[in-house]
Amino acid sequence: MHLTKKPSGDLPRRCATRKNIKMKIILLFFITSVFLLTTSCNDTKTKLLTDLPVIPKAFDVQRFNDRPAKGAKAVIYKVATPFPAEEVTSFIDSEMRKKGFRRYLMPYEESRSFSWTTLNPTTGTWDKIDKVPARYIASWTNKNRDEIAWIVIDYSPRAKIVKWENTAQVSCQIAKLTDFNMDSEAVDKMMHNQKNAPDPKAVR
Numbered sequence: 001m002h003l004t005k006k007p008s009g010d011l012p013r014r015c016a017t018r019k020n021i022k023m024k025i026i027l028l029f030f031i032t033s034v035f036l037l038t039t040s041c042n043d044t045k046t047k048l049l050t051d052l053p054v055i056p057k058a059f060d061v062q063r064f065n066d067r068p069a070k071g072a073k074a075v076i077y078k079v080a081t082p083f084p085a086e087e088v089t090s091f092i093d094s095e096m097r098k099k100g101f102r103r104y105l106m107p108y109e110e111s112r113s114f115s116w117t118t119l120n121p122t123t124g125t126w127d128k129i130d131k132v133p134a135r136y137i138a139s140w141t142n143k144n145r146d147e148i149a150w151i152v153i154d155y156s157p158r159a160k161i162v163k164w165e166n167t168a169q170v171s172c173q174i175a176k177l178t179d180f181n182m183d184s185e186a187v188d189k190m191m192h193n194q195k196n197a198p199d200p201k202a203v204r
Contacts, residue, residue, distance in 0.1 A: 052149070052172050053095035055079055055088055072175035078167055083132050083155055084116055085168040092151055092172070093138070101140035101149060114138045132165050133157060141177065149174040 054061060058077040067074045079088050093103075105113050116134040117126040126135075132155040139150035154169040161167050 052174055053092045054172075055091045055170075057081075058170070068173060069175055072173055074171070074173040076169070076171045078161070078169055080166060081168050082166050083134065083168075084130075085136070085153055085155075088153060088168050088170060089136065089138070096140045096149060100143050101147075102143070104139045104141040104148065106139055106150075109137060109139075112137060146177050147174060148177045 052063075052073060052075045054075060054077060058079050061075065061077040064074040064076075066072060079085065081087055103114070112126045112128070114136075115128055116130070116136050118129045118134050119125075120127045134155050136153040137150065139148060141148050150173055152171045154171075155165060155167070156169065157164050159167075159169055161169070
């Protein structure tokens with residue numbers, strides 16, 4: 001004859017206690033995770049708003065949110081300075097370095113990054129040039145390589161600006177690097193700074 005030992009009355013209470021402790025730990029972990037994620041998102045939004053260098057002598061400054069893509073930030077302005085706008089390019093490059101950003105060569109723009117070029121109508125390529133009309137492009141990524149900032153500077157008669165030869169038109173944008181994964185049509189639109197063009201296609 002086998003005697004079955006009845007479970008102690010404390011056992012259910014101990015199990016319940018352990019379960020409560022486990023639930024509290026899970027809840028604490030969840031609350032902490034939400035807090036960290038929220039803080040991280042807020043910091044990112046703030047950073048995207050402030051990582052856009054504007055030279056002190058700029059005029060006609062305009063700021064945009066969610067352009068050229070959702071979550072991105074942009075600022076465009078003009079600077080009265082002769083070609084090749086060394087004070088503008090040096091200022092922006094210095095400010096980006098101070099913010100912890102490094103130069104970045106876009107795969108499809110390596111040949112003309114950080115240089116002045118013009119579109120060759122015969123070949124359809126961008127050739128380096130030392131006179132106006134001309135365009136300058138440059139880009140940077142932060143230390144974590146999860147954000148990208150890029151600029152386009154134009155000296156163009158199409159802008160209908162008096163003395164356009166001595167007026168640099170600057171467009172500066174910043175976005176999450178993952179959001180920068182757009183199709184070539186959208187990239188072309190933002191590189192040409194067509195602020196009145198339809199919004200780029202949705203980010204993948």
